[in-house]
Amino acid sequence: MTAAEIFGLCGAALVGVGVYGLVIAPEPLRKLLAFNLLGGGIFLLFGAVARRGAGAGLGGDPVPQALVITGLVVAVAATALAVALLLRLFEASGDVSLRNDPPPAPEPES
Amino acid sequence: MSAVEVSTAGGTWLVLAILLPVIAMLLAAAAGGRHVERIALATVPAGLAVAIAIASGVVESGAPLVYVLGGWSPPLGVALRADGLAAAMMLVIAVVVAAVALFARADFHVAAGAPETRAPDAFWILLLSIWSALNAVFVTGDLFTGYVALELLTFGGVPLVCLDGRAETLAAALRYLLFALVGSVFYLVGCALLYGAGGTLDMALLAARLTPSPTVVVAASLMTIGLLAKTALFPLHLWLPPAHAGAPPAASAVLSALVVKGSFFLVVRLWFAVMPAIPGGAAAQLLAALGAGAIVVGNLVALRQERLKLLVAYSTVAQIGYLFLMFPLALDASGRLLSGGALAGGILQAMAHATAKAGMFMAAGLMYAALGHDRITGLRGIARAQPLSVLTFAVGGLALMGLPPSGAYAAKELLLGAASASGQWWWGLVLQAGGVLTAAYLVLVLAHATAAPDAPLAPRQAIARGRELAALFLALTSLLLGLGGWGALLPIPGGSVSPGLSLDGLMKSLWPLLGGGVLALLLGRWDERLPRALAGAGLGALRRAALVGGGALVQLDERLRRWPVAGLSLLLLTILFGAALAAGGSP
Numbered sequence: 001m002t003a004a005e006i007f008g009l010c011g012a013a014l015v016g017v018g019v020y021g022l023v024i025a026p027e028p029l030r031k032l033l034a035f036n037l038l039g040g041g042i043f044l045l046f047g048a049v050a051r052r053g054a055g056a057g058l059g060g061d062p063v064p065q066a067l068v069i070t071g072l073v074v075a076v077a078a079t080a081l082a083v084a085l086l087l088r089l090f091e092a093s094g095d096v097s098l099r100n101d102p103p104p105a106p107e108p109e110s
Numbered sequence: 111m112s113a114v115e116v117s118t119a120g121g122t123w124l125v126l127a128i129l130l131p132v133i134a135m136l137l138a139a140a141a142g143g144r145h146v147e148r149i150a151l152a153t154v155p156a157g158l159a160v161a162i163a164i165a166s167g168v169v170e171s172g173a174p175l176v177y178v179l180g181g182w183s184p185p186l187g188v189a190l191r192a193d194g195l196a197a198a199m200m201l202v203i204a205v206v207v208a209a210v211a212l213f214a215r216a217d218f219h220v221a222a223g224a225p226e227t228r229a230p231d232a233f234w235i236l237l238l239s240i241w242s243a244l245n246a247v248f249v250t251g252d253l254f255t256g257y258v259a260l261e262l263l264t265f266g267g268v269p270l271v272c273l274d275g276r277a278e279t280l281a282a283a284l285r286y287l288l289f290a291l292v293g294s295v296f297y298l299v300g301c302a303l304l305y306g307a308g309g310t311l312d313m314a315l316l317a318a319r320l321t322p323s324p325t326v327v328v329a330a331s332l333m334t335i336g337l338l339a340k341t342a343l344f345p346l347h348l349w350l351p352p353a354h355a356g357a358p359p360a361a362s363a364v365l366s367a368l369v370v371k372g373s374f375f376l377v378v379r380l381w382f383a384v385m386p387a388i389p390g391g392a393a394a395q396l397l398a399a400l401g402a403g404a405i406v407v408g409n410l411v412a413l414r415q416e417r418l419k420l421l422v423a424y425s426t427v428a429q430i431g432y433l434f435l436m437f438p439l440a441l442d443a444s445g446r447l448l449s450g451g452a453l454a455g456g457i458l459q460a461m462a463h464a465t466a467k468a469g470m471f472m473a474a475g476l477m478y479a480a481l482g483h484d485r486i487t488g489l490r491g492i493a494r495a496q497p498l499s500v501l502t503f504a505v506g507g508l509a510l511m512g513l514p515p516s517g518a519y520a521a522k523e524l525l526l527g528a529a530s531a532s533g534q535w536w537w538g539l540v541l542q543a544g545g546v547l548t549a550a551y552l553v554l555v556l557a558h559a560t561a562a563p564d565a566p567l568a569p570r571q572a573i574a575r576g577r578e579l580a581a582l583f584l585a586l587t588s589l590l591l592g593l594g595g596w597g598a599l600l601p602i603p604g605g606s607v608s609p610g611l612s613l614d615g616l617m618k619s620l621w622p623l624l625g626g627g628v629l630a631l632l633l634g635r636w637d638e639r640l641p642r643a644l645a646g647a648g649l650g651a652l653r654r655a656a657l658v659g660g661g662a663l664v665q666l667d668e669r670l671r672r673w674p675v676a677g678l679s680l681l682l683l684t685i686l687f688g689a690a691l692a693a694g695g696s697p
Contacts, residue, residue, distance in 0.1 A: 015299065019681070022292050022677060023674060023678060023680075023681065024674065024677075026673070028288060031288050032288070035288070035291050035292070035295065038295050039295060039298075042298050042299050042302060045299065046302045048306075049302055049303075061309075063305070064302070064305060067254055067301070067302075067305070067311075070254070070258060071257075074257075074258060077261075077265065078264075078265070078287070078294075081265055081268065081269075082284065082287055085268070085280060085283055086284065088275065089281055089284060092275065093280075093281075
């Protein structure tokens with residue numbers, strides 16, 4: 001088994017775990033962790049793609065690595081935003097489950 | 111290896127379209143306080159001028175404007191390209207941003223000497239960031255740049271949902287963010303796979319290199335479904351109604367008119383620019399079928415809403431469905447997508463919806479401000495107290511319904527033409543039914559708003575005339591959009607579409623009001639007088655039956671909007687899309 005194949009399989013496994021968590025886990029924090037796992041899986045996938053694209057004496061195609069770095073920045077920003085929202089939600093309501101999907105409350109009479 | 115691509119004359123405008131709002135954002139964030147609003151308002155005319163410059167550049171040269179970043183031609187570098195579609199969308203978006211900014215001045219104004227507060231600062235900066243991200247989505251020539259722009263758009267849209275910081279709105283924002291993130295990772299996997307298949311993510315180069323293969327099929331279905339989740343196409347609309355429930359009207363206008371158009375536009379790019387060579391007949395039919403589901407469920411559930419704001423939100427769910435009807439209509443005989451009348455119709459529909467719906471959300475917000483609530487059954491007398499707001503709602507609704515010479519009318523003509531040319535009469539039926547369904551909630555709201563009040567209305571606060579005019583301006587823009595011709599920017603067969611300004615045409619497009627009126631009577635929310643009158647006319651049983659049906663639809667919508675169900679629909683749809691793409695097929 002080549003390194004690219006191992007990368008690809010690990011990536012696929014992480015993506016699978018991440019998708020499962022995103023769909024099934026009711027708590028937003030778990031969903032967020034699942035999103036990060038899923039993201040990690042995709043970045044590995046990019047790594048596998050880079051290995052397959054190796055040529056001209058290079059160990060790998062550098063473009064996917066640039067894409068991974070950009071993707072990491074985006075994922076970090078998204079995670080920070082989600083954590084900030086989670087903390088604010090916990091402060092405001094003491095509960096952070098999205099399980100029951102309560103109907104949207106009307107705006108307060110102000 | 112293809113020829114080296116170089117920047118065209120006027121290509122710098124594309125950079126300005128993205129950078130101008132970003133510079134303003136940074137300045138505003140640094141200056142703070144009262145300057146934030148001033149900087150944002152000063153950016154609006156400049157941004158509008160840039161959009162006009164790009165549109166006129168495209169019209170003059172008759173070719174896309176291109177800017178190659180750093181002089182590095184793709185595949186090594188990244189190109190920005192603005193064709194007619196992008197130019198048209200940027201123009202409309204700039205107009206909507208301008209009107210929203212004028213409207214929002216009252217809500218997010220920091221008075222002299224007042225302490226700095228978070229919501230106004232955040233609103234203006236977010237508005238600029240959304241504008242910049244949208245322009246980036248429109249001009250990107252690279253799928254990965256598209257991904258980054260789309261994420262920026264989401265990061266700008268999410269905080270708009272929870273500007274007031276109440277728990278419900280925070281939960282709605284979190285729900286939106288998490289679901290949008292699922293969509294973006296799906297898109298990102300697709301990018302990785304396409305890079306593996308084509309060795310580039312430049313749209314034009316990929317289009318030449320891609321051939322139908324399992325990798326491409328998987329990538330295309332993942333990317334499409336991820337984008338649909340961000341666009342809130344039925345049944346992936348779990349985040350949209352709660353997001354609108356508590357957002358300020360200006361924020362709702364931005365979310366519904368602008369933010370969902372970004373991911374929609376990338377679907378268009380993916381299908382028409384990247385994979386036109388991949389036969390997608392069955393998959394295009396599936397896209398339009400989801401659109402038809404959105405039209406029926408969104409419009410009928412809109413009729414059952416208690417609050418005006420949510421009625422407008424559900425009408426957005428339905429209108430998003432319209433945007434996807436163009437895909438099967440653009441197919442040629444061999445199952446490939448052609449950039450022709452159907453595409454022009456879809457883009458025109460998006461432009462018409464952006465303007466009309468922003469105006470309607472603003473009008474609904476002004477009625478809320480005057481009444482202190484927005485219960486539809488409590489709107490009696492508002493037409494007398496605030497005629498301009500009600501007029502805006504009516505004009506916006508008529509424009510969406512497809513009254514000539516509205517943009518929606520031109521779009522409908524183009525799509526109906528494509529439907530009859532390709533023999534797909536069933537999508538023509540859906541288009542016509544959509545007009546009736548749109549008319550239904552329009553009639554419902556107007557009937558309540560124009561009814562005589564039991565007691566004279568005393569508005570809770572005076573509404574500035576300028577805000578009403580900003581909303582009315584947008585609704586009128588949508589109503590007159592069809593006069594624009596648009597042949598210079600959009601691929602309209604024969605050059606332009608007739609505005610349909612004949613008495614005959616007007617009469618023909620008014621009949622949906624009749625059908626809509628009947629639907630509104632049967633399904634809408636009324637006070638106790640109407641059911642009694644219906645029962646007197648022997649129609650009580652009919653209304654009860656309709657209400658049972660309506661209740662079932664509301665239940666269905668509520669189930670579909672639960673997380674696990676929406677997540678499973680997402681996976682199921684991805685598999686279905688993959689299967690449909692693999693099957694290929696012609697219309």
